[in-house]
Amino acid sequence: MxxxxxxxxxxxxxxxxxxxxxxxxxxxxxxxxxxxxxxxxxxxxxxxxxxxxxxxxxxxxxxxxxxxxxxxxxxxxxxxxxxxxxxxxxxxxxxxxxxxxxxxxxxxxxxxxxxxxxxxxxxxxxxxxxxxxxxxxxxxxxxxxxxxxxxxxxxxxxxxxxxxxxxxxxxxxxxxxxxxxxxxxxxxxxxxxxxxxxxxxxxxxxxxxxxxxxxxxxxxxxxxxxxxxxxxxxxxxxxxxxxxxxxxxxVLEGENSIDVTNAKIVVSGGRGLQKQENFDSLLEPLCKELKAGLGSTRAAVDNGYCDNSLQIGQTGKTVAPELYIAIGISGAIQHLAGMKDSKTVVSINNDPEAPINKNADYILEQDLFTAVPELTSKLAEKSL
The missing domain is CATH 3.40.50.620 (HUPs)
Known part of the structure; x- marks a missing residue:
């Protein structure tokens, strides 16, 4: 017992x-x-x-x-x-x-x-x-x-x-x-x-x-x-x-991807990405440049942006990376439960009232469709 x-x-x-x-x-x-x-x-x-x-x-x-x-x-x-x-x-x-x-x-x-x-x-x-x-x-x-x-x-x-x-x-x-x-x-x-x-x-x-x-x-x-x-x-x-x-x-699909539970950097996307095409085209190149694991919120999964194996939160995976980048994520308490142990949290969100901002160390109040491609481009230039 x-x-x-x-x-x-x-x-x-x-x-x-x-x-x-x-x-x-x-x-x-x-x-x-x-x-x-x-x-x-x-x-x-x-x-x-x-x-x-x-x-x-x-x-x-x-x-x-x-x-x-x-x-x-x-x-x-x-x-x-x-x-x-x-x-x-x-x-x-x-x-x-x-x-x-x-x-x-x-x-x-x-x-x-x-x-x-x-x-x-x-x-x-x-x-x-x-x-x-x-x-x-x-x-x-x-x-x-x-x-x-x-x-x-x-x-x-x-x-x-x-x-x-x-x-x-x-x-x-x-x-x-x-x-x-x-x-x-x-x-x-x-x-x-x-x-x-x-x-x-x-x-x-x-x-x-x-x-x-x-x-x-x-x-x-x-x-x-x-x-x-x-x-x-x-x-x-x-x-x-x-x-x-x-x-x-x-079974073999995605075998070379980085497991978020082991990753030092995690990039996670939420409802703000609006559709699957945006989720893939914006987050995957950023993950590649950062050598980061890819995660998501429950809302992104429920809306069909990505597979539920990417979900981070109370009913998903628990992560504790050195750097957690939340993109288009409002910050429901269920999601916060899965990433609260992250050492540094960066929020990219044009909503200054988003709840996740209270848990973020750095906040970029900018439209993600502008900020993410620009960030990916700068990282790519630096790696050349």
Whole structure:
């Protein structure tokens, strides 16, 4: 069971002191976490965020369950046609070699992961005989789909969009926003396994505790790479009652685009672009010049300007780039919930009363049909 408190920051400490929560009952064992990495979206900042979250989770669970002698371990699960090559890149990285015990690869035909296929594989990996206690994944549409399916398969309730992991009275807790990011929720979890998705860049400033990793005894050991593509684990996970048919042209579409959840710069368009032709002709060249990820609002999706996979917001993706450029976006609270952690926000909008301007660091009050082509042109000249 999960127990949670909806609270404002001012009441948090008082509430936590008044209420007692069941602690997680864990027998003496290692604290181990499996981190899922989409093979075609291995961004360094993204992987660092997941590693730091997994590292902190292991450390706090060992401490709060009085397992000072237990050993931590982090395993990566990389899925995709290029997963074996990516595992070698991880293995050659000195930082990753310090924290990662092994890399499990599942070579698939398609770069985009189907949750229906990978979830049963993860279920097999999380069985008790594999000695993996926790599962961590990115807070994306695909990530949360996998998370919920895995939770159903192993009968564990997952926690999504986690932005911090901490402790109160020697009990590990987890924090996430709710009600369009108006309220911060603190969750205490006493389940035998923990399943959670991590908010983009939430742990980017978190230090890595080298003293509590495999570096104590195993720093000189190379990361072990395990290819389970033709292993019994994959074979056991298959359900003969389900036959999934692929449309390869659709699956591979847009494979070279920059994933907004990993991008350092995100360009996002809203209703002000008026139609799909404007969305494509104005935003895509700008993204190309900036090497930026492309996003949108719910209004742009609903009006048919772009695919819903681009949507940023409460019911879309959560991003936290270094630079977020909002073009023709009014700033509904649902959209703000998905980009509120952006380091710098630029609004291009000829409406001085647009709500997003209150959240912007820089505002360009100009018609976007003039401003965006001019900006793209200047960037192109600079790159020559």
């Amino acid at each position: 999960l127990r949670s408190i909806n609270r404002s920051n001012s009441l948090n400490n008082k509430l936590l002191k008044r209420l007692s929560f069941p602690t997680r009952t864990v027998t003496s064992r290692n604290t181990s976490t499996l981190i899922y990495v989409e093979g075609n979206k291995l961004g360094e900042s993204n992987l660092n965020n997941l590693l730091k979250a997994g590292n902190k989770l292991n450390n706090l669970l060992r401490k709060n369950n009085d397992q000072s002698s237990a050993k931590d371990s982090i395993s990566l699960l990389i899925v995709g046609p290029d997963s074996l090559n990516i595992s070698q890149r991880v293995k050659e990285n000195k930082l990753y070699n310090t924290f990662v015990k092994d890399v499990i690869v599942n070579q698939t035909e398609y770069p985009e992961t189907l949750s229906e296929e990978i979830s049963p594989v993860i279920k097999e990996l999380l069985k008790n005989d594999n000695k993996i206690d926790n599962f961590v994944i990115n807070n994306t549409t695909v990530g949360n789909d996998i998370l919920s399916r895995v939770g159903g398969l192993i009968e564990i309730e997952p926690m999504s969009n986690i932005l911090s992991i901490g402790e109160t009275d020697n009990v590990t807790n987890f924090k996430r926003y709710t009600y369009s990011s108006k309220i911060l929720k603190t969750i205490k979890n006493n389940q035998n396994k923990l399943l959670l998705s991590i908010r983009s860049s939430a742990f980017s400033d978190e230090p890595l505790d080298i003293n509590q990793t495999k570096s104590i005894e195993n720093a000189e050991q190379d990361i072990i790479v395990k290819d389970i593509s033709k292993d019994d684990i994959v074979a056991k996970s298959k359900d003969d009652r389900i036959n999934i048919l692929f449309d390869k042209s659709k």
